[in-house]
Amino acid sequence: xxxxxxxxxxxxxxxxxxxxxxxxxxxxxxxxxxxxxxxxxxxxxxxxxxxxxxxxxxxxxxxxxxxxxxxxxxxxxxxxxxxxxxxxxxxxxxxxxxxxxxxxxxxxxxxxxxxxxxxxxxxxxxxxxxxxxxxxxxxxxxxxxxxxxxxxxxxxxxxxxxxxxxxxxxxxxxxxxxxxxxxxxxxxxxxxxxxxxxxxxxx
Amino acid sequence: xxxxxxxxxxxxxxxxxxxxxxxxxxxxxxxxxxxxxxxxxxxxxxxxxxxxxxxxxxxxxxxxxxxxxxxxxxxxxxxxxxxxxxxxxxxxxxxxxxxxxxxxxxxxxxxxxxxxxxxxxxxxxxxxxxxxxxxxxxxxxxxxxxxxxxxxxxxxxxxxxxxxxxxxxxxxxxxxxxxxxxxxxxxxxxxxxxxxxxxxxxxxxxxxxxxxxxxxxxxxxxxxxxxxxxxxxxxxxxxxxxxxxxxxxxxxxxxxxxxxxxxxxxxxxxxxxxxxxxxxxxxxxxxxxxxxxxxxxxxxxxxxxxxxxxxxxxxxxxxxxxxxxxxxxxxxxxxxxxxxxxxxxxxxxxxxxxxxxxxxxxxxxxxxxxxxxxxxxxxxxxxxxxxxxxxxxxxxxxxxxxxxxxxxxxxxxxxxxxxxxxxxxxxxxxxxxxxxxxxxxxxxxxxxxxxxxxxxxxxxxxxxxxxxxxxxxxxxxxxxxxxxxxxxxxxxxxxxxxxxxxxxxxxxxxxxxxxxxxxxxxxxxxxxxxxxxxxxxxxxxxxxxxxxxxxxxxxxxxxxxxxxxxxxxxxxxxxxxxxxxxxxxxxxxxxxxxxxx
Numbered sequence: 026x027x028x029x030x031x032x033x034x035x036x037x038x039x040x041x042x043x044x045x046x047x048x049x050x051x052x053x054x055x056x057x058x059x060x061x062x063x064x065x066x067x068x069x070x071x072x073x074x075x076x077x078x079x080x081x082x083x084x085x086x087x088x089x090x091x092x093x094x095x096x097x098x099x100x101x102x103x104x105x106x107x108x109x110x111x112x113x114x115x116x117x118x119x120x121x122x123x124x125x126x127x128x129x130x131x132x133x134x135x136x137x138x139x140x141x142x143x144x145x146x147x148x149x150x151x152x153x154x155x156x157x158x159x160x161x162x163x164x165x166x167x168x169x170x171x172x173x174x175x176x177x178x179x180x181x182x183x184x185x186x187x188x189x190x191x192x193x194x195x196x197x198x199x200x201x202x203x204x205x206x207x208x209x210x211x212x213x214x215x216x217x218x219x220x221x222x223x224x225x226x227x228x
Numbered sequence: 229x230x231x232x233x234x235x236x237x238x239x240x241x242x243x244x245x246x247x248x249x250x251x252x253x254x255x256x257x258x259x260x261x262x263x264x265x266x267x268x269x270x271x272x273x274x275x276x277x278x279x280x281x282x283x284x285x286x287x288x289x290x291x292x293x294x295x296x297x298x299x300x301x302x303x304x305x306x307x308x309x310x311x312x313x314x315x316x317x318x319x320x321x322x323x324x325x326x327x328x329x330x331x332x333x334x335x336x337x338x339x340x341x342x343x344x345x346x347x348x349x350x351x352x353x354x355x356x357x358x359x360x361x362x363x364x365x366x367x368x369x370x371x372x373x374x375x376x377x378x379x380x381x382x383x384x385x386x387x388x389x390x391x392x393x394x395x396x397x398x399x400x401x402x403x404x405x406x407x408x409x410x411x412x413x414x415x416x417x418x419x420x421x422x423x424x425x426x427x428x429x430x431x432x433x434x435x436x437x438x439x440x441x442x443x444x445x446x447x448x449x450x451x452x453x454x455x456x457x458x459x460x461x462x463x464x465x466x467x468x469x470x471x472x473x474x475x476x477x478x479x480x481x482x483x484x485x486x487x488x489x490x491x492x493x494x495x496x497x498x499x500x501x502x503x504x505x506x507x508x509x510x511x512x513x514x515x516x517x518x519x520x521x522x523x524x525x526x527x528x529x530x531x532x533x534x535x536x537x538x539x540x541x542x543x544x545x546x547x548x549x550x551x552x553x554x555x556x557x558x559x560x561x562x563x564x565x566x567x568x569x570x571x572x573x574x575x576x577x578x579x580x581x582x583x584x585x586x587x588x589x590x591x592x593x594x595x596x597x598x599x600x601x602x603x604x605x606x607x608x609x610x611x612x613x614x615x616x617x618x619x620x621x622x623x624x625x626x627x628x629x630x631x632x633x634x635x636x637x638x639x640x641x642x643x644x645x646x647x648x649x650x651x652x653x654x655x656x657x658x659x660x661x662x663x664x665x666x667x668x669x670x671x672x673x674x675x676x677x678x679x680x681x682x683x684x685x686x687x688x689x690x691x692x693x694x695x696x697x698x699x700x701x702x703x704x705x706x707x708x709x710x711x712x713x714x715x716x717x718x719x720x721x722x723x724x725x726x727x728x729x730x731x732x733x734x735x736x737x738x739x740x741x742x743x744x745x746x747x748x749x750x751x752x753x754x755x756x757x758x759x760x761x762x763x764x765x766x767x768x769x770x771x772x773x774x775x776x777x778x779x780x781x782x783x784x785x786x787x788x789x790x791x792x793x794x795x796x797x798x799x800x801x802x803x804x805x806x807x808x809x810x811x812x813x814x815x816x817x818x819x820x821x822x823x824x825x
Contacts, residue, residue, distance in 0.1 A: 052268070052611045099613055099632055125291040125610045128242040129629055136633070161293055 041088045043206045046108050048137070049118030050130060051097035054155040057189035058118055059083070059094050062199070077101060078108075086203045092116070102133065109142035114149045114206050116198075119168055121186065122159035127171045134172055149205035150177070151198050152184040158191075181205050240593060240634040243626075244615070245292045250625035252276045252287060254603045256520060256560045257421065257476075259617065261607045262309035264288065264336065266317035270608040271295060272617060273322055275304035286324060288336060291610045292627075296336055302326040306422035310436040312452045318433050325419040325440065330450075342455045344442060347415045349387050353377055354413060357389070361409040367402050384443075384471050387415040417444035425449065425479040425487055437483050441474030447489055447501055447508070458483065461501040463491060463508045472497060478523040478530075488544075490530055492518035498530065498546065511546030520561035524572055531574050531586075533558035539576055539586065547655070550589040556580050560604040564616070571638060575616070577601035583618070585636075592636045597626060705811070716749065716809045717741040718772070722798055728819020729786040735798060736779045739772040746772040749809060751780060754797040759788045760816070769800075786819045793818045 047055045056072050062083035063069075075096040083090050093112070095105050109115075115137070119130055137143055152174065154165040163171070165186040174182060183201045187194035258275035265271075272289035276297075284303055288295040304326040312321045312334070322333040332340040356373055359365045365373075374390050383391065389408050396404050420443055424436040437458065438450040449459035463472040474491040481487030481503075489501040491508065496517050499508040516536035523530050528544035537557050541549040556578040564573040564585065573585045573592060579600050585593035595616075603619035614630035673680065723734040739746050751767040763783040772778060784796070793816045799808040 050611070102632055120611075123291060123611060124293075125244050125615075125627060126612055126629070128244045129612065129632075132242055132631060161291075 041207065042091065043088060043113040044091045044093070044111060045114040045116055045202075045206075046105070046112040047092050047094050047116045047118065048105050048133075049097050049153075049155075050120065050123070050126060050133065051099070053097060053118045053120040053123075054153075054189040055094055055097060055116075055118045058116070058153060058155065058187070058195060059092055061189055061192045061195055062090075062092075074098065075101075078104065085199050086207075088203050088206060105137070106140050106142070109137075109140055112148070114151070114202060115143075116151045116153065116202065118153045118155050118189075119172070120156050121154040121162040121165070121168055122156045124161070124163060127163075127168070131172050138177065147180050149202060150180055150182040151202045152182065153189075153195070153198055154184060154186045155189055157186040157194065158188045162186075240631055240636070241595060241616070241628040242631055244612075244629045245627040246624070247292070247626075248598075248622075248624040250619075251623040252619055252625060253278065253621075253623050254619050256562060256603045256605060257306045258304050259603050259605045259619065260307050260309045260322070261605060261609055261615075261617070262320045262322065263318075263608075264309075264320065264322075266319045269610055272605075272609055273307060273309060274603070274619070275300065275307045275324055275326075277303055286322075286333070289625075298333070298336065300324065300326060300331075302329075305419050308422055308424050308438070310424045310438065310452065311433055313435065323422065323438055325422040328416045328418045330419065330422070330438065330440065340455065342450065344417055344419065344440075344448075345457070347417060347444065349413055349415045350377065350381060350385065353387060353390060357409060357413050360405060367405050370405065371401065385415075387413045389413045417442045417446075419443075421474055421477045423477045423479050425489070426482050427452065428482060428484040430482060439477055439479045439489060441477045441491060443471075443473055445471045445473055447474060447477070447491060449483065459503075461489070461505060461508055463493060463499055463501075470495070472499070474499075476518055476521045476532075478521055480523060480525060480528070488528065490521070490523055492521045492532060498532070498542065500546075512542060512548070514540070519558045522561060522563045522574060524563075526572070531561070531563075533561045533576055539574070541589070552586065552589050552591075554578060554584070556582065559600050559602055559621075562604045562606050564606045566636070569636060569638060571636075573636065575604060575606065577604050577618070581620070587636065587638050590638070592638060595628065599624065601626075716746050716800075716802070717744075718746060718749075718800060718809060720798065720800060720810055720812055722812060722814050724784075724814065724817060728817065731784045731786070731816065731819075732781060733784055733796075733814070734779055734781050735767075736777050737769065737772060737800070738777045739774045741774050743774055745774070748803045750801055750803070752799045752801050752808075753782070754799060755784075756794050759786065759792070759794045760796065761785045761787050784816075786816075791818060 047059060049055050051074060056075055056079065059081045060068055060072060063081065075094060077096055079094040081092045081094055083092065093108055095101070095108070117134065120126070152168070154163070154168045156162055165184045169175070169184050174184065183198065185194050185198045187198060189195065252274055254274050254277055258277070260273050261270050262273060263270050264273070269290065274287050274289070276283065276285045276287050278284045280303060284300045286298040286300055288297070304324050306325040308323050309320045310323065311318060319335060321339065324331045324333065328344045330342040331338060332342070353374070356365070356370055360367065360370045371393070374394060378386060378394065390413070393401065393404055419440050421441040423439045425439050427435045427437050429435070435452050437452055440448045440450065442448065445463045447461040447463065448457050450456070451458050463474060464470065473494045475494045476492040477489060479487060479489045487503050491499045491501070493499060494517065496514045498511040498514055500511050501508040514532070514534060516534040519533040519535055521530060521532040529549060530542045530544070531539065532542070533539050535557065537554045539552045539554055539558065543549055554576065558576050559579055560577045562575050564575050566573060571587055573587050575583055575585050577583050577597070577600065581597040581599050581601065583595035583597060583601060584591055585595070597618055597620055599620035599622045601618045602621050605617045607615065609615035609617060609627065612629050616628045616630070618626040620626070717740045719738040719740050721736045725732040725734065735751055749769045751769060753762055753765050755762065767780050767782065769778070769780070796814045796816055797811060798814060799811040801808050
């Protein structure tokens with residue numbers, strides 16, 4: 026890589042392509058979060074439970090995201106781990122009004138963090154404490170302590186409360202996420218950009 | 229050891245929620261899970277018995293928080309959720325059985341009240357109450373005559389009014405009579421247990437009928453829309469005077485097609501009722517009174533916890549399958565279906581707070597609760613599919629969620645080793661009758677035993693001789709793939725690859741001696757030259773090192789016009805020696821006709 030390329034990447038002028046994984050329990054709002062980032066024409070009015078996974082593309086601060094919207098239903102959660110390998114970031118959506126399943130979220134998070142494809146890499150993880158508008162929603166601080174996020178020392182992570190329907194809080198989270206991904210994408214620590222990502226065309 | 233195992237067990241469940249101050253006092257029969265608002269978020273509906281007279285409430289939990297509560301008039305005996313009709317959205321109704329009524333709630337609002345039909349009052353009793361109303365007899369006389377009547381027909385056959393009167397304190401009797409002699413006397417039974425039965429479809433959200441067990445020893449099947457009595461099944465015979473009261477009911481099948489209702493009764497009998505029956509059939513007389521029961525939907529086997537600290541399983545015909553002695557008295561029981569392991573566990577809560585999970589008779593998991601669990605339910609709760617809800621005797625609510633990765637050890641390691649053979653093994657098996665042919669054969673064998681033995685011995689020797697001869701012949705002609713004799717311990721294996729007409733033969737030679745080298749040998753192929761042509765009919769083999777496998781390849785073409793196959797002899801020969809070291813015959817495969825065209 027030449028000096029020019031380095032400079033271009035440093036200033037963020039080059040269009041970067043990253044693959045992110047969107048995970049979380051069923052009914053936490055993963056598809057709704059991604060729906061918010063879509064252009065007005067593509068937005069779907071009715072969100073149905075995802076089966077398997079969907080692939081969505083969006084752009085933020087000159088970074089093109091290819092998001093894998095994984096299904097959160099119990100029987101499809103086995104699929105998540107197959108996509109840990111070639112993603113450059115994880116968005117973990119939590120339903121902050123579902124106090125009952127906070128233990129389940131923690132268990133799934135532990136499984137994710139212990140997976141060899143994740144534990145060995147400093148993947149940025151963005152936690153979205155979704156459904157903040159609900160009356161009995163937990164605050165993001167409570168969710169962070171409930172999930173034991175302070176245990177994550179080797180990865181950059183960030184939690185923000187969000188409301189995927191109105192889009193509140195999402196911009197903040199994704200801005201942080203983009204910065205992290207960009208840092209990872211800098212020289213010396215560049216993610217692998219071969220394969221479908223390099224050819225993936227983003228408008 | 230035990231504590232270690234408990235640690236291992238605990239890892240299968242997540243502690244989702246613990247509320248020690250829930251103050252809900254209930255039993256398994258008064259707990260149900262239902263998608264009340266038809267939004268996929270399952271609510272927990274529980275009838276709180278309170279102190280037994282006050283604070284009787286129907287509570288709805290949405291996740292961890294109390295969603296709503298409704299006061300109940302009387303102590304509930306059962307709560308079930310069921311779909312009444314096909315109206316959209318599919319919201320289930322809640323039926324609360326208490327006293328002699330069943331209250332139906334829809335959308336958590338009172339919708340309908342069904343009262344059990346009143347029963348005939350003894351004419352003499354009716355007459356007595358009428359006379360006391362018209363002041364023809366004294367209160368004391370009434371009491372005395374009622375007591376006589378009680379001895380004659382039994383306490384259960386009296387009206388509620390008379391029953392109350394006889395149970396009164398002598399000082400309050402006159403005022404009681406004053407108060408109640410004006411109202412017409414009624415005899416009404418009460419609901420002891422309630423369950424549901426699918427009406428015409430086995431679908432999860434199909435319309436269900438209510439099945440009600442009554443104190444008068446009857447099972448009623450109610451229509452879900454009109455609340456008319458569709459079936460009335462008597463538990464006891466008409467002539468016998470003792471009442472058999474159902475304590476636990478379990479119904480399965482379809483009302484319109486075929487159904488079975490299993491009732492565990494207070495007298496310790498297990499009874500079965502089926503479609504079209506007006507009287508139940510005794511399946512088995514249990515050794516103790518039942519506590520709780522579940523019927524497996526797969527094979528209709530009945531698992532029942534008894535008051536003698538045992539868990540017993542019966543086949544659908546009432547045959548005892550197995551008995552497990554529990555370490556403490558059972559308090560509650562619930563089935564735990566595990567579709568991913570294609571089995572259904574049975575969770576038994578024990579006095580003292582232990583919960584044991586059984587797969588058949590095998591203990592697979594243990595859960596510890598701080599107190600004895602009186603109410604136990606497993607199913608969908610909130611968004612979670614596998615939630616175990618427990619109410620303890622001190623009123624706390626515990627919710628545990630089965631881990632997605634949980635896998636119960638159903639094969640059983642150490643736990644199954646010490647299972648003693650149950651009573652089931654002592655039951656005589658039904659062996660089919662001996663046939664005529666079998667008897668004839670036995671007779672023949674008995675008569676000709678000496679001759680048969682000789683014939684057998686002769687044939688056995690003949691076989692041994694044949695084997696020995698074949699063995700010697702093979703050794704003499706070196707026609708075996710392993711040569712152990714002499715200086716050349718060589719092993720040969722051959723492989724034919726391809727579909728034809730061109731085949732590839734791979735010969736693998738291995739020196740199986742410990743240290744000696746083998747040299748000056750070659751592989752010779754002997755074949756019909758009208759059938760096959762071979763690339764290398766002779767392969768010179770270099771020195772064979774001990775232990776190393778040497779593969780040699782050659783191409784063989786089938787040149788015959790006909791699609792026939794032949795044998796090829798492979799011989800390992802030594803220079804200057806006429807007899808081969810070893811030999812093998814390879815049956816060539818029939819070559820693919822299409823390939824020849």
